[in-house]
Amino acid sequence: MNTIIVARNLSKVYKMGEVTVEALRGVSFEVMEGELVVVLGPSGSGKSTLLNIMGGMDKPSGGELYYMGTPLHSANAKQLTLYRRNEVGFVFQFYNLLPNLTALENVLLSVQIAQNPLSAEEMLNKVGLTDRADHFPSQLSGGEQQRVAIARAMVKNPRMLLCDEPTGALDYKTSIQVLKLLKDFCDTYSKTVIIITHNTAIAQMAHRVFYLKDGRLDRIVENENPLPPEKVTW
Ligand SMILES: Nc1ncnc2c1ncn2[C@@H]1O[C@H](COP(=O)(O)OP(=O)(O)OP(=O)(O)O)[C@@H](O)[C@H]1O
Numbered sequence: 248m249n250t251i252i253v254a255r256n257l258s259k260v261y262k263m264g265e266v267t268v269e270a271l272r273g274v275s276f277e278v279m280e281g282e283l284v285v286v287l288g289p290s291g292s293g294k295s296t297l298l299n300i301m302g303g304m305d306k307p308s309g310g311e312l313y314y315m316g317t318p319l320h321s322a323n324a325k326q327l328t329l330y331r332r333n334e335v336g337f338v339f340q341f342y343n344l345l346p347n348l349t350a351l352e353n354v355l356l357s358v359q360i361a362q363n364p365l366s367a368e369e370m371l372n373k374v375g376l377t378d379r380a381d382h383f384p385s386q387l388s389g390g391e392q393q394r395v396a397i398a399r400a401m402v403k404n405p406r407m408l409l410c411d412e413p414t415g416a417l418d419y420k421t422s423i424q425v426l427k428l429l430k431d432f433c434d435t436y437s438k439t440v441i442i443i444t445h446n447t448a449i450a451q452m453a454h455r456v457f458y459l460k461d462g463r464l465d466r467i468v469e470n471e472n473p474l475p476p477e478k479v480t481w
Contacts, residue, residue, distance in 0.1 A: 257310035288459030336400030390421030
């Protein structure tokens with residue numbers, strides 16, 4: 248397996264007037280292609296900060312970050328825009344669908360900006376929403392909206408999916424559906440999936456679990472036998 252992400256001694260400092268917050272304090276790790284990583288940690292431990300930096304939405308204050316050997320820590324705004332557009336799919340807790348576009352149109356929007364997209368219809372079919380293609384987000388349940396958001400992220404055909412609390416707003420049964428889709432994307436297409444969550448149960452399906460604590464990577468635990476999503480319970 249190839250290494251997709253290398254992080255070396257990453258730090259992030261937020262300064263607001265007199266107040267300085269050290270959100271990341273020297274975090275180092277590697278992530279492999281085709282790997283499913285779950286990042287766990289208490290509130291404020293730096294999970295979203297790390298995801299934002301890996302997604303090219305923010306830059307580290309110090310340290311180095313490489314994507315497929317290309318430095319992101321020194322990339323300019325244009326390079327980061329292309330990185331976000333072509334290499335990464337994002338899934339957030341609150342879906343972020345455009346309310347005035349149908350499910351299919353939300354997915355097609357992603358197709359238009361991607362370099363090497365998959366088929367929007369095929370992705371909607373994959374997430375089980377072919378018959379809801381013409382529905383607007385307000386006509387869909389939370390779980391259905393999240394499935395559209397996943398189709399939108401996958402259709403770009405990115406090497407990596409970054410997911411911030413993807414099941415945070417969903418009930419158990421719907422969460423498992425969503426986790427199955429993420430795991431399936433990882434397995435079928437050999438893609439990297441990184442999931443940030445408060446839900447420790449989800450860690451059971453990961454290849455590796457990163458535990459963040461107070462801005463530091465406290466430990467990395469490898470699961471010898473990751474559970475299939477349908478076996479994960481909470
Ligand atoms: N834009 C910002 N400006 C200032 N401080 C920030 C900013 N973003 C995050 N922080 C601070 O950095 C620290 C880490 O925040 P972060 O959101 O990464 O944690 P988290 O582990 O994702 O937390 P949660 O699980 O509650 O979402 C916190 O102390 C937070 O207040």
